[in-house]
Amino acid sequence: MRTLCAVVLVFEVVVIGLAIPIAINLEGTDPALAGGVWGGMALAALVLSGLQKHTWAYYAAWGLQAAFLFSSFMVTGALLVAVVFVSLWITGVILGRRVDEVRAMHASRAEAEEATGTHGAAEGAGPAETAGAAGGAGRA
Known part of the structure; x- marks a missing residue:
């Protein structure tokens, strides 16, 4: 389970990182805010992906999923992506x-x-030899 969750987190790093320029350029979000919020989440996802062997990291990644979902309301279109990744996370766990x-x-x-x-x-x-003993098929 932990391997699948780590893979989802690695892909999530890329997507969260790509939300930063979208928030800055399309939404007019302050670069410091966008970099702090989504850059921090991307870094947390990267670190947590490597630490999935620990139980606390698994639960922290659940918290990261919730943070990504709630912060996605700040960027148009990010909610759909957040829902997809939360769904991937739940599927990976199951x-x-x-x-x-x-x-x-x-x-x-x-x-x-x-x-x-x-x-x-x-x-x-x-x-x-087992197949031959069972039926003797194929021997001349």
């Missing part, structure tokens, strides 16, 4: 959790098979 669950299930299954000494097929036989 799909990432599913992937983590499947990985955990496979790891526990592999540990159980290793502990019992069974590996699903005949022990010591490779895939071709």
